[in-house]
Amino acid sequence: MAQPTTRNYYKILGITQKTSKADVKKRYRELARKYHPDTNSGSKTAEDKFKIVSEAYEVLSDAKKRKEYDRQQSYQKRAPRRPKSQPDWNSPPGGFGKGQRDNQQGYEEPFAQEPEPVDPDMPTSGFDLQFMVDVPLPVAALGGTIPYSYEKYVRCEECEGTGVQGSDECSECQGKQLVVRPVTLDVKIPPGVADNYTLAFIKEGGEGRNGGPPGDLFLRVCIQPHPKFKRVKNDIIHEVTISSKLAEEGGPLEVETLNATTIIQVEEETLIGEELRVPGEGSAISWGKKRGDLIIKFNIEED
Numbered sequence: 001m002a003q004p005t006t007r008n009y010y011k012i013l014g015i016t017q018k019t020s021k022a023d024v025k026k027r028y029r030e031l032a033r034k035y036h037p038d039t040n041s042g043s044k045t046a047e048d049k050f051k052i053v054s055e056a057y058e059v060l061s062d063a064k065k066r067k068e069y070d071r072q073q074s075y076q077k078r079a080p081r082r083p084k085s086q087p088d089w090n091s092p093p094g095g096f097g098k099g100q101r102d103n104q105q106g107y108e109e110p111f112a113q114e115p116e117p118v119d120p121d122m123p124t125s126g127f128d129l130q131f132m133v134d135v136p137l138p139v140a141a142l143g144g145t146i147p148y149s150y151e152k153y154v155r156c157e158e159c160e161g162t163g164v165q166g167s168d169e170c171s172e173c174q175g176k177q178l179v180v181r182p183v184t185l186d187v188k189i190p191p192g193v194a195d196n197y198t199l200a201f202i203k204e205g206g207e208g209r210n211g212g213p214p215g216d217l218f219l220r221v222c223i224q225p226h227p228k229f230k231r232v233k234n235d236i237i238h239e240v241t242i243s244s245k246l247a248e249e250g251g252p253l254e255v256e257t258l259n260a261t262t263i264i265q266v267e268e269e270t271l272i273g274e275e276l277r278v279p280g281e282g283s284a285i286s287w288g289k290k291r292g293d294l295i296i297k298f299n300i301e302e303d
């Protein structure tokens with residue numbers, strides 16, 4: 001069985017025993033993001049901190065484990081502190097990049113090397129946000145700008161982001177310095193964007209705390225079906241119904257394109273299901289450098 005830990009998980013996460021499960025999760029996400037190896041270019045120190053934070057979260061987010069941990073901690077507080085004789089498993093192999101530790105008088109708590117006491121005044125990054133954005137087919141094909149509304153944490157206006165009003169906690173944000181507000185962003189859709197493509201908007205996520213940087217916004221493109229046009233790779237298919245006379249004799253016909261109209265020439269004896277290709281009137285390719293084709297597919301009216 002694992003030894004009871006001597007780590008103060010509450011201190012690690014910068015919370016108290018009263019902190020709710022939801023807030024534990026929130027706090028963990030902030031810290032996990034901060035120390036995630038991916039965002040710290042593989043720093044060993046950050047990786048170690050990440051592990052410890054995750055370990056704390058694993059225990060404190062689970063009601064049963066948390067209760068057991070609290071029980072152990074209160075027991076350890078009562079028991080006299082013993083010098084550690086066993087290998088210090090609190091210190092990951094290689095340590096936190098500090099000098100050698102020894103067992104002299106100035107023996108440090110393992111946690112002297114933990115994420116510097118994660119205090120509530122520490123700048124923390126805002127949340128990254130991920131949503132879906134509905135994009136009309138013509139906009140996806142040719143690019144454009146659409147307003148996108150979403151909610152995010154912004155600086156509390158009441159307390160100007162300090163979390164306090166005079167000597168009291170700010171009643172608007174409950175001391176969190178941040179409040180959730182709806183915002184609208186003009187989202188630039190690149191020409192020819194694919195369905196499910198994720199667009200990144202740096203710093204458009206939630207506001208950070210204590211001067212920490214804002215998070216990012218990620219929008220997954222969801223191309224809306226269109227009543228007339230269908231997109232197949234870079235081409236746009238447009239089904240057009242013509243009279244049997246026009247199909248038989250041929251002649252000019254005005255058809256809609258993605259952004260205008262054009263005149264096509266219907267051939268004599270056009271059959272149902274036949275296609276006519278209008279070059280360069282399809283969806284943008286390579287972010288707009290070229291365009292696919294518009295394919296007119298004929299339906300013929302019955303007499």
Ligand SMILES: [Zn+2]
Nearest residue numbers: 156159170173
């Ligand atoms: Zn406030």
